[in-house]
Amino acid sequence: MSTASVAAAPITAAAFKSAYKPIWCPGCGDYSVLSSITKAFAMLDLRPENVAVVSGIGCSSRIPAYTTCYGFHGVHGRALAAGTGLKVARPDLTVLVAGGDGDGYSIGGNHFLHACRRNVDLTYIVMDNHVYGMTKGQPSPTTEPDWESKLSPGGTGLRTFHPLVVALASGANFIARTFAGDPNGTAQIIADAIRTPGFSFVEILSPCVTLRPEQRGWKEQAHPASVATTSDPAKAARYLMTDDGFNIGVLYKGNRKPYQPPMGKGTKRVADLEAEFSI
Amino acid sequence: MHDKVKAQGGRGVSIALAGSGGAGVMTAGNMLLKAAAQAGWYGLMVRTSGPQIRGGEAAALLRISAEPVECLDDRFDLVIAIDWQNIHRFADELPLDAGSLMVGDPDQGNPPEVLTQRGTRLAQVPIKKMAKAIPGSWPNMIMLGIAAALVGLPLDAVKSVVEAAYGKKKKELLTPNLAAVEAGFASAQTLPAVPQLAAVEPTQTPRWLLTGNQAAGYGALRGGVRFVAGYPITPATEVLEWLSPALTKVGGTLLQAEDELASINMIIGASFGGVPSLTVTAGPGLALMAEALGLAVAAEVPVVVLDVMRGGPSTGIPAKSEQSDVSIALFGLHGDAPHLVIAPNSIADCLGATQWAVHLAEAMQSPAIVLSDQFFGQTQAVVDRPADMHFIGERAKASAPTEAYKRYALTESGVSPMSIPGTPGGAYTADGLTHNERGVPSSQAADHLAQLDKRERKLLRHDYGDYWAEIDGQGEIAVITFGSCTGPVRDALARAAADGIKVRLVSMRLLAPAQPERLSEALRGVKKVLVVEQNHSGQFHRYLRADFDLPGEVRSLRHPGPLPIHAEEIYRKITEWSLM
Incomplete structure (x- = not known):
């Protein structure tokens, strides 16, 4: 785990993987996502001590401890808030926030909107499997309206949440969709997301073969997007609104300046501030 | 005339x-x-x-x-x-x-x-x-x-x-x-x-004109806070408004969060990054922050939450004072979650108490709640410049961690050196899941008990010194109070003293962890105890009854806001009682 001894030598993807065995089920898409993340870190020549992986709660949110980076496994739904605070306080770090669809789009929905809008320079990965996995099979915001479960016999009847459209409307600077079944392509897109300044959002279709075995079929459904990456939000909006949910690629890349609140240079000593109280 | x-x-x-x-x-x-x-x-x-x-x-x-x-x-x-x-x-x-x-x-x-x-x-x-x-x-x-x-x-x-x-x-x-x-x-x-007005000479010593909200903001910076996230709420917003430009001057930053859930998680994230951090709120916001405070306890991330109390529950009386967040501050976290609760005892002390809270939070890697209130926060006062205190937030850091680094090592003091992101070899995952010494999730009884013991131990073994309370006077009657009731109690005691009635004052600055031995020591020889607080249910009184040993007869003097507890009420209670 120690990287001090190898100083500036390049670090392999494997060196970003910790010794801990994931709790995930066999066949879970998140294994590939973990590989893609570590590959992307290696591609970017990052060092584990300079990367923080931040998450909330859920199967996919266990991911920080499976890396050799600094990890933060917080409370349900608030990973983006924790990641935002960390990045703003420590702009020198690379911050990757990761989680699932329940964590990000339901309980954490408000933070998702405001993280897109705020555009702090961090990358947000959602491993979307359209189901609450850790609590064993309840519908999430991206679950199809007719999907049956104990909690929603006959289906929810609710239209699904469209995270990419919401991200675009809220101001995310980089919007992509990938498929866990393509770890190399996913790694390329994650690297691009980290490299792109501002808030980068990567939605990863990551099948839950235990609770949603039919998602094994995503392999056949996922396909490269038929259009090139655009920086025109109007074009992106039109394309995303007619999206089939399986377009893979970087769908929008804007030019918004990342948000970093004024970090004072410390020109004054704290004691100088008391002058304003003096009578 | x-x-x-x-x-x-x-x-x-x-x-x-x-x-x-x-x-x-x-x-x-x-x-x-x-x-x-x-x-x-x-x-x-x-x-x-x-x-x-x-x-x-x-x-x-x-x-x-x-x-x-x-x-x-x-x-x-x-x-x-x-x-x-x-x-x-x-x-x-x-x-x-x-x-x-x-x-x-x-x-x-x-x-x-x-x-x-x-x-x-x-x-x-x-x-x-x-x-x-x-x-x-x-x-x-x-x-x-x-x-x-x-x-x-x-x-x-x-x-x-x-x-x-x-x-x-x-x-x-x-x-x-x-x-x-x-x-x-x-x-x-x-x-x-x-x-x-009685005649005065022009003052020879420096005096300040400020509000408790300003004093608390300044105290936070003196303690070393350099990251603040907050969401506007009456009567706490002015602390954020004061801190926003002030942080820029001293090399820090402030984020306006989308809600209090974000505020608390942002400061936990920033503090995980090694930067002493604070948020500011009032009762409703504190309630929203309670879950994440549990995380800060479990993951041992120091943060300070300044709660400027107002009339509650719910929207209550937002612009009027009340000391009714005592119970939520002490007991509002889920699980067994020991943490620090500190109350300033004057407008000027909003500086010292907040600075101390930052120091304690950092020293013990624990969340600290500071209970100010609307009276302190929004009242402008002329005060003697408070003496400089040397309470600086200093966290034990792992300087050269190796592969064997244990983030949650079971030390005698209970405090384990923290590795800050950017430090090679010290990577670990801060986790709300029960974990072992290395921070690896564990649901084993032994790990759970060892970590609960450790987190309790670090708060109990710390030497809080004399700063835990203001203790004044002698006599067989004692008044125990905290926060903004301290002022009227002092006034009442001055009136009683003028009548020849000696009364002891104990104004507690450290509400949690409870210091029963110290309080017993302060009350030695006391036969009657009057507990004074500004809320309806006697939250402070109940706490004292549960976690401390109070000598002799104990009475509670309390009423909710928005009316302050007047010195006259306290004085009357004391004089009546002293005649019995």
């Missing part, structure tokens, strides 16, 4: 300036306080108003004295009203008696009955007509002149404050308003007398 009356020693003179919102009573009050401060008096000013943001009724409540004052008096010597519109809505906050004087404008009709029924004298000055006669002047400046003359503030002191306010940028306003102050001052010469 009729016979001059001298104000009683430390009680000073109490003045209320009232009028419709926008009439400028707050400006007049601020100027009066500033003039008194510059001329060598102490004092404070409470702003009170109806629920409207703009407009409605408003009053500036002042107490000015030759000696330091920490709360309003029980009664007012003088009320000056530009008009009487809706003033009855806060008649409760304006206790008057036959010794009080009301000055009103005869063109604005009669004062409401609720104010006159206690035999208060009434005098009339045509305030608005006088202002109209001086083109470009305002009625509140007439009011300022009347107030200064009646209580014996030198005209020059007031004029220099008016000059400072308008002399530079708004010169066209200066001449007419100086004339208005002079006219008001002159008009008071024929009015009935009110107690006059």
Whole structure:
């Protein structure tokens, strides 16, 4: 785990993987996502001590401890808030926030909107499997309206949440969709997301073969997007609104300046501030 | 002016300036306080108003004295009203008696009955007509002149404050308003007398004029806070507004969060990054933060939450004071979650207590809740410059961690050196899941117990020193209190002392972890204990009963906000009891 001894030598993807065995089920898409993340870190020549992986709660949110980076496994739904605070306080770090669809789009929905809008320079990965996995099979915001479960016999009847459209409307600077079944392509897109300044959002279709075995079929459904990456939000909006949910690629890349609140240079000593109280 | 009356020693003179919102009573009050401060008096000013943001009724409540004052008096010597519109809505906050004087404008009709029924004298000055006669002047400046003359503030002191306010940028306003102050001052010469301020010498030692919200913000920076996230909420917002530019000057940053859930998680994230961090809120916000505070306990991430308490529950009375977040601050976290709860005991102490909280949080890698309140936060006070304290937030850091690094090592003190992101070899995952010493999730009974013990141990083994409470006086009766009740308790004890009744004061600054041995020591020889707090259910009293050993007979004196606990109530309770 120690990287001090190898100083500036390049670090392999494997060196970003910790010794801990994931709790995930066999066949879970998140294994590939973990590989893609570590590959992307290696591609970017990052060092584990300079990367923080931040998450909330859920199967996919266990991911920080499976890396050799600094990890933060917080409370349900608030990973983006924790990641935002960390990045703003420590702009020198690379911050990757990761989680699932329940964590990000339901309980954490408000933070998702405001993280897109705020555009702090961090990358947000959602491993979307359209189901609450850790609590064993309840519908999430991206679950199809007719999907049956104990909690929603006959289906929810609710239209699904469209995270990419919401991200675009809220101001995310980089919007992509990938498929866990393509770890190399996913790694390329994650690297691009980290490299792109501002808030980068990567939605990863990551099948839950235990609770949603039919998602094994995503392999056949996922396909490269038929259009090139655009920086025109109007074009992106039109394309995303007619999206089939399986377009893979970087769908929008804007030019918004990342948000970093004024970090004072410390020109004054704290004691100088008391002058304003003096009578 | 009729016979001059001298104000009683430390009680000073109490003045209320009232009028419709926008009439400028707050400006007049601020100027009066500033003039008194510059001329060598102490004092404070409470702003009170109806629920409207703009407009409605408003009053500036002042107490000015030759000696330091920490709360309003029980009664007012003088009320000056530009008009009487809706003033009855806060008649409760304006206790008057036959010794009080009301000055009103005869063109604005009669004062409401609720104010006159206690035999208060009434005098009339045509305030608005006088202002109209001086083109470009305002009625509140007439009011300022009347107030200064009646209580014996030198005209020059007031004029220099008016000059400072308008002399530079708004010169066209200066001449007419100086004339208005002079006219008001002159008009008071024929009015009935009110107690006059005791003479003072110009001060030789530095004094400050500030609110508790400013003091707390400054204390946070003194303690080392360099990251703040917050969501606006009355009556805490001014702390954020003060900190935002101040942080920029000293090399820090502030984020306005989308809600309190974000605020608390942002500061936990920033503190995980090694930067001492704080958020500021009031009761409803604290409730939203409770879940993440549990995470900060479990993951051992130091953070400070400043709770400026207001009337509750729910929206309650947002702009009025109440000490009703004691229970949620002490017991509101889920699981077994030991943490720090600290209460400042004066406006000036908002600085020291907040600075101390940062120091303690960092030293023990624990969340700390600071319980200020609306009275402290929004009251402007003249105070002696607080002595410098050397409480700096210093976290034990893992300097050269190796592969064997244990983030949650079971040390004797309970504190384990923390590796900060960026440190090679020290990577670990901060986790809310129960974990072992290395931070690896574990649901084993032994790991759970060991980590719970460790987190309890680090708080209990820390030496809090004498700063845990303010202890004063001797006697067989003791008053235990905290926060903004400390001021009225001190006033009551001074009155009791004048009657020859000795009473001991214990004002607790450290509410949690409980220090039962220290309290028992402070109460040695005490036979009667009076617990004073401003809430309905006696939350502090219950806590003392549960977690401390109180000697002899114990009584509770309490009522909820918005009315403060008056010194008179406490004094009466003590004198009655001392005769038994």
